[in-house]
Amino acid sequence: MHHVGAISTQQHGVDFAGGMFSLGQLRPDFFFVLSGFIITWVHGRSLGAGVKAGAFLRGRFLRLYPLLFILTSVKVVIILALGGWRWKEQALDASTLVSSYLLVPTGQYPVLLAAWTMPYEALFYIIFAIVGIHGSARTLTWTAVAWSLGVVTFHAILPGQADSPPWRFVFSPYHLQIFAGVLTCLHFRHWQGRKGGRILLLASGCLILAGMYGHQTLSSLPRLMTRCWWAAAFCGLIAGAALEECRGSLAGKRPPCWISFLARSSYSTYLVHGPALVIMLAFCSRWHLLEPANKDTVLLACATLAVSAGILCHLVIEKPLLKRLLPKPVVDGGKT
Incomplete structure (x- = not known):
């Protein structure tokens, strides 16, 4: 949420939810x-x-x-x-x-x-x-x-x-x-x-x-x-x-299980969500989807899709890669 607000403000001059997620810094x-x-x-x-x-x-x-x-x-x-x-x-x-x-x-x-x-x-x-x-x-x-x-x-x-x-x-x-x-x-x-x-x-x-x-x-x-x-x-x-x-x-x-899954996919999400947001917000700006009337809804949808892109990266790339590289399942899932 912080990133979608920061990117939309810095690159497109559009604030998100009145800046309520600024403490995400x-x-x-x-x-x-x-x-x-x-x-x-x-x-x-x-x-x-x-x-x-x-x-x-x-x-x-x-x-x-x-x-x-x-x-x-x-x-x-x-x-x-x-x-x-x-x-x-x-x-x-x-x-x-x-x-x-x-x-x-x-x-x-x-x-x-x-x-x-x-x-x-x-x-x-x-x-x-x-x-x-x-x-x-x-x-x-x-x-x-x-x-x-x-x-x-x-x-x-x-x-x-x-x-x-x-x-x-x-x-x-x-x-x-x-x-x-x-x-x-x-x-x-x-x-x-x-x-x-x-x-x-x-x-x-x-x-x-x-x-x-x-x-x-x-x-x-x-x-x-x-x-x-x-x-x-x-x-x-x-x-x-x-x-x-x-x-x-x-x-x-x-x-x-869903918390464990989010933890395992957190590294992929961390790396992917930023570029995904940049691409989606550029698309939304070009097609004038960031108008004041619906900007918060559109930005929330972009944030959701960016997280989904990270999860997809985990399922398609990271998980098979780790299964091949690591000899045993790792118990401490997550980015850390």
Whole structure:
């Protein structure tokens, strides 16, 4: 919903639902915290089991790269057929292709713009495998703490270098958010069975509401402080929800099949929905379907079709591909 509003406003001058989905811009903050939490939760029993580090990386990278290669190649072919591509004065050059295919942080956006988060994920997988699975939970904890302190220290001492490569990536606040999710999960194991989930949910809810209503003030603060605010809010939200799930009526139960399916198809949806929206909105604009009287209905239909395109990509491309590449079914479905 956020993307359909952002694309329609930026490219066609048409707002969606009065901008009520503008807070969807917080999705990376939530995603990074959730990613750190889920990876640590699912693979927590492998911490310290060094022989499993290679299998972990193989499984994660087989989920990450093959589909990315295919979809990036499709878009590159389309770009070349249309005569070129520029994004914020960025051309389709070697640096862009390296960033797009290998997820190496060159300072350029990938041609699949949604994949800008993936270099952070790829580095996290490597760190988790080396210091967590090949090392130990304690090593992972101290690495997360040390890197997070490094991010805070760098932004405090050298704020002017925060947007200069390679420091923009190495000391990005997004690493801090991932490690916040990791540390929350590692401590969550000691909280299981205890009360306090509702208190955490209430506290995180207050932080989220305060951030929403004080959005302009929060946005004026240094970027690191903003990222820390949302990291604290989402860590509390995720930990509180997990505590309530473990203690409540859902304890030990599997999620409904449709939720598991959406989780498995989330990576395809994440990569496909943006280009699909761009194409559909260009079509709608050309045929004057974005008139004020019916624009919200048309934009909602475009959002639905974009998600459907992602699900179709999962069924037709990603699922058969993973079935061929992965030796066993993977239990932790989803983009993370």
